[in-house]
Amino acid sequence: MFAWRRTAVRRRVVVNLxxxxxxxxxxxxxxxLLVLRDAELLEAGRxxxxxxxxxxxxxxxxxxTQVLASGGA
Known part of the structure; x- marks a missing residue:
């Protein structure tokens, strides 16, 4: 049911609110809860x-949530 989270853990993601x-x-x-490390806040126009x-x-x-390709940032 939530397999994406298992495969996404320890990978770089974009969490869209x-x-x-x-x-x-x-x-x-x-x-x-989801816990992100090494995070950046993304806001339109900033x-x-x-x-x-x-x-x-x-x-x-x-x-x-988007799981980025390895090496992506």
């Missing part, structure tokens, strides 16, 4: 902003 997105390494999935620490996102807020 309604008004912004984050790119980073999908480090863990903990219940209703340069990518590095984020310190981990980003924790509620899965219910996620519109869709």
């Amino acid at each position: 309604a008004d912004k997105a984050f790119t980073g390494i999908l480090w863990a999935k903990r219940g209703p 340069p990518a902003q590095p984020v310190d620490g981990e980003v924790v996102i509620e899965r219910s807020k996620v519109e869709f």
Whole structure:
């Protein structure tokens, strides 16, 4: 059912929310949460902003997730 998350863990992803997105390494999935490391905030019309620490996102807020090709950023 959630095989994409197993294959995406420890890979670089883009997590798209309604008004912004984050790119980073999908480090863990903990219940209703996704944890990204080495993350950047992506907003329309602005340069990518590095984020310190981990980003924790509620899965219910996620519109869709893209798994990037290896080496992609």
